[in-house]
Amino acid sequence: MPTETRFYTASELLCVMSARLLEEGQVVFAGVGIPLLAATLAQRLHAPGLTILFEGGTIGPHIVPGQLPPTTNEQRCTRRANMLVGITEVLLLLQRGYVDVGFMGGAQIDQYGNLNSSFIGPADDPQVRLPGTGGGNDIASLAKMIVAMPQERRRFVERVDFITSPGFLRGGASRRDSGLIAGGMYKVVTDLALLGFDEETGRMKVEALHPEVTPEQVQANTGFDLPVGPAVGFTDSPTPEELAALRRLDPDRVYTA
Amino acid sequence: MSQPYLELRRRTQSRDRSLREKVMSLEEACRFVQDGDQVALGGSTASRTPMAMIWALIRARKKNLAVSRSIVSTEGDLLFASGASRRILTSWFSQGIVWGVSRVMRSYTESKRAVFEEWSHMSIGLRYRAGAMGVPFLPMRSMMGSDVAGRLLDLREMDCPFTGEKLLLVPALNPDVALIHVQRCDPYGNAQIDGLLFMDVDIAMAANRVILTTERIVSNDQIRRAPDQTKIPFFAVEAVVEAPYGCAPHECFGAYEPFFSHMDYYAELTRKNPDAGVREYLDRFYYSPKSWAEYLDLLGLEPLLDATRRGRSIYAD
DSSP: OOOOTTOOOHHHHHHHHHHHHOOTTOEEEEOTTHHHHHHHHHHHHTOTTOEEEETTTEESOOOOTTOOOSSTTSGGGGTTOSEEOOHHHHHHHHHHTOOSEEEEEOSEEETTOOEEOSEESOTTSOSEEOOOOTTHHHHHHHSEEEEEOOOOTTTEESSOSSOSBOSSTTSTTHHHHTTOOSOEEEEEEOSSEEEEEOTTTOOEEEEEEOTTOOHHHHHHTOSSOOOOOTTOEEOOOOOHHHHHHHHHHOTTOTTTO | OOOHHHHHHHHHHTSOOSSOOOBOOHHHHGGGOOTTOEEEEOSBTTBSOOHHHHHHHHHTTOOOEEEEOSSBOHHHHHHHHHTSEEEEEESOBSSOGGGOSOHHHHHHHHTTSSEEEEOOHHHHHHHHHHHHHTOSEEEESSSTTSHHHHTOSSOEEEEOTTTOOEEEEEEOOOOSEEEEEEEEEOTTOOEEOOSOOTTHHHHHHHSSOEEEEEEEEOOHHHHHHOGGGEEEOGGGOSEEEEOTTTTTTSBBTTTBOOOHHHHHHHHHHHHSOHHHHHHHHIIIIIISOSSHHHHHHHHOHHHHHHHHHHHHGGGOO
């Protein structure tokens, strides 16, 4: 395990930057992998009263370092939880309005924050059939969303091949007009930048660059126009405390290699 | 006008709902599943998968089952590759997030030999719930505007008659048969479930038949001492099969965790050549063993003990 804190992996950067977005007292619907790690990191660092919900039906688990669950549905997700419920019940908490933040990873995202985890290529004749929505569609339909994913040209596309989990759909009022009157994209955290969305157009924008990242790098790794305005600053580097806490949670580096 | 509700009631009323023993073998329970049936699987991903019953149905060469489950893991690969099912309705289909995208699922769906019908997770839950409630649909607020909804034919939108809000309606799903694995039940089918419930209670109450497999059979007296722990009532159940380690190599809460080394082996076997790999797996673990015990023997005592130790550790805190 590297202890040198000037060096960190892209996944560690994603975890730390995402954890900082989570606030004390929030109820967070988290996927496994980076989202769970980041939510747990936030609990350990600045948000001890943050509650994690898992799609498998777990309300408020305690994650044991080194024993991160492989999916959201195993008994490892339930350790010292406050309550176990059915899958439909936990998803209905989103609809009822108990959830502050939905937090997930993404395979492909577009300029309006729509996520694709279903098909690469046309849905009727795909190059790759991906695993699908799981609860992603429900979470993105009903909660304020944080997405953590690496910034690459093939992942950041002008228009996703398939809208699995809705962002702002085709921009403007299209999300609301479709019947999705609550929730919506809030932040996208990548290994290069912190991204947000324009309130009017629903289009992705750069809010801050990570340390030592250039605007050219961001544009080169994005498949649509993503300008970095002159007022855009930098995020603070991960601190030794943040990295140490993160490495305690994932000592085998299952998710942060 | 069709009257599916009266037909649903007729099927329920025609079942023998008396308090009667219904313990049988995996092989005997196969008679409750007909080719072409709509089959709901309990559990989710690699948890409380009714693997022993799936194993028996594949060995009995069942065909064209229309399978549904909240999230599908390796059992979906095996149902496709054995020909037991060519159509699976689920929200997510792959072995588990740490193993990446299932190559077998990809191979079968991309070549159009099989269909993965994708619904949002909550919509599947509400479809079962509507089925369990005896109503033809339920309204919900997700999926609208997405391409997931766009590809599905059995959806309607409506304006709420009270508020005028736009809602999505999903139709009831009443499976012909539900396969559910539990930690304990009595010979009549009163089932106790520890830990995560997934969609199992709705599945049981929506289905027209339930086949229960169980880690162990307990007495009806024991059930009556703690009736609040019963999650599925006997009269919904058609068959009870005692199948220890009935989810292996998947997990059963409090009893055993996934057999991780076996899951890694399966992922590796199917990675390079999915079709040949999954055939080899079926031959070795499904068609060759003479019994469920011999199947467990093939998985190996050491992985089994390791999974058991990890599984029981949930009660060690």
